[in-house]
Amino acid sequence: MFSRVMFSRVLRSAVSIAHSFCSSSQSNTKVAVLGASGGIGQPLSLLLKKSPLVSQLSLYDVVHTLGVAADLSHIETRAQVTGYVGPEQLPEALKGSEVVLIPAGVPRKPGMTRDDLFDINASIVATLADACARNCPDAMLAVITNPVNSTVPIVSDILKKHGVYNSKRVFGVTTLDIVRANSFVAELTGLDPAQVNVPVVGGHAGKTIIPLLSQCTPKVEFTEDTLAALTHRIQEAGTEVVKAKAGAGSATLSMAYAGARFALSLLDAMNGKEGVKECAFVRSEEGECTYFSTPLLLGTNGVKRNLGLGKLSAFEEKLVAEASKELKASIRKGEDFVRQRATEGEPQ
Template sequence: MVKAVVAGASGGIGQPLSLLLKISPLVDELSLYDVVNTPGVATDLSHISSPATTAGYLPQEDGLKKAFTGADIVVIPAGIPRKPGMTRDDLFKINAGIVRDLVKGVAEYCPNAFVLIISNPVNSTVPIAAEVLKNAGVFNPKKLFGVTTLDVVRAETFVAEIVGEKNPAKLTIPVIGGHSGETIVPLFSQASPKVNIPADQLDALTKRIQFGGDEVVQAKGGLGSATLSMAYAGFRFAEKVIKASKGETGIVEPSFVYLPGVEGGDAVQKITNCDFFSVPVELGTEGVKSVANIVANANDYEKKLLEAAYTGLGGNIAKGVEFIKNPPA
């Protein structure tokens, strides 16, 4: 039996993500939580003829406790998009507080669950989640993931357009670092099968992967962001975590994880000087089985990108840790 929770299930990412989990044969029980509309979303999904039972909860009447208790995997897309007049710092404080409070619920009601953080900024919200779990005495680095799969999905798609591959999923393009702007580093040199990116397209392709979210916002006229593609990416990673937890082997996907707590992490930490970093993760029954140190094999072009990523990530990670250690007024 697998109980999956979506925290933030009524939002632009949460609803399509919940739909994908509802129709997955790997999920037996789907529990939805949000501050508004969740019973309606759950009822709507419950009419779909797939095995998973569905229930929706609001904060009142111990909704968080009911939603989270017994969960095997908790996916957190909760948060608000940036609105006109809102600074990035304003957005950070709101979403950081949302993630903090939800992860407190994880610590209390389902401390052994796999926790997948989608809420932006991932580079900071995953360290926030780690600090909350540490404070509660239940932090397991093998079970906390920042979902960076959208960067991988974009890389597969955009590279396929260039090389003429009709099915982008046949490409494996490692994307490492973090999950925003210049912290996102695609390693085309380590693609499988090998790909040939023309030199005059390399910069534009890299930038498109790094700032793909801006492309969606512009296409939506500033009225939305990457919700559907992010929901797909979140589901793809969640499905891999569940498959690995059931004993399937050989599953590898990049994810933003706490390096000191996982096998192979020390080598990556030594090079990057970052406690959290997105690298290819081999998944196992307990979560992270090991991480692959592919950073050392980056070519000269990629090493320059990585230097910028290290700088940005250091500040992002510190901001998340500081939010818990010295909460803003």
Template structure:
């Protein structure tokens, strides 16, 4: 049974994510790593009466290596929130450096693990992980994922609200493609399992799309600057990790939106690029999972003219984000 590792386990996302993984019956061993407080988090979670054995590690004494040894699935929520006076570029450099160093640990210790990246900006941090793994000759595009599940969770929740029945939320499924920030987030409401009303106004659809794209701002405002979307992100991360665990366990037919390298399924990736009309290395699309990771990248399917415009607006920003991640790992940056 799988060993799961959380890198950044003592943070605002890491702690509730670790709790949810501790409760997952498919996890038999849970390893936590962070720069502070991890033994305490592990001790707290160890009192929960589920089957998984749990350990917490700090950087001294090869803590990262010990945490990653034998890992089957590694989830990375590590990073710092933006602070007053900090530019977005400052934030990127800090989080990019953190992710690069953790990716190096994965490359050296658990290169065959499935790697799930939550650390923002996902559009750039996933390429950073990929480039580090390439530098160590251990990159397998089928095993690297950017977690975009929060966008799906939000879209599904908001559709249930618009339908006037929040109890529908668990059964609503809205594909969300593109990337994982702002205009790169493209919810395909036309493909929702529970369609919006036929008389749903175009202005309301635009407002609903914007709410999904910038849902994080809504949470930051509600928390009055004291935090961001940590709990919902932890839930979404755990949901995606659960799907990976189920696929590892042999379950088939699991399809989920996730940000992947398009070479993970060469035929599906090339077909998707033709649909998009642009060469890209990474894109969040609906992916069928298998025991080895990405099994198939599925096509966009039938989309509306409004959704086509959203995709066209997303592509240039997404390309810039990808280039920023790749360029960060060039030798001059290391």
């Protein structure tokens, strides 16, 4: 039998989840999920189906989307769900979309880095970005497909070639790094994870993931050894999941949660809610890299203001410096891919 304390904790958790994914306000917004049949796409679509901020949910993939759409359509929420299968139906899936989430691609397996996914996922993302440029050029694009450090520059450069690029509307979703940092800090300190907020800056792979634990709210203090170990765990948390799943996939459920959190924050801001902040990997003038994740103030047109890095500790300054070389190389890899694609006559 639950104790009163245990029941109170469960109740608080349920209220927190409901608050995150439900809202008293409604909007008429079409949201498209590209890669909706995959390990991330299905739970992501489920969480979006629950939100009154979504009136139309457009699901696209190369297989099984009609079944996923039929399944979700039986849930008694207002969002109308439509499934689209294959390249021929992609334009219709995108037309009228105001927000597009891209989790399409192959997952990591044990021994793989995010960069090992590049050759396959780069082509997938490029094809989808081209379709977005042609069919919903003004949509907010949230890129989940790894390696995000390279796929966001790919999306941006393809939109540029079409003349429809708006840096305020293209995001690399790094929210999972924040979610993990919040969870791990709460584990160590006994704080309620729903009340912890750790900004995570840089990129979305290994040492480019830089948790700003000195800026955590509420304030936390760690020894040097604990700080180093916690930072390393946050940076390698994805590998932790890949190893635990032993070949059965990568972080899908937590990534779906994080993707939905970012998408719903963006929708809130698009609907005029003030003070909405999320970290994301975007075109940036904060530091040496042309793309960088920092806290952002979101607004009706996407990025309202880049809030920058804030005051860093000496430990964090060192992490930023060490990440720059790898991050620049990943960005360049994405940009080179688009240039090579153009020379080979691929559609842009």
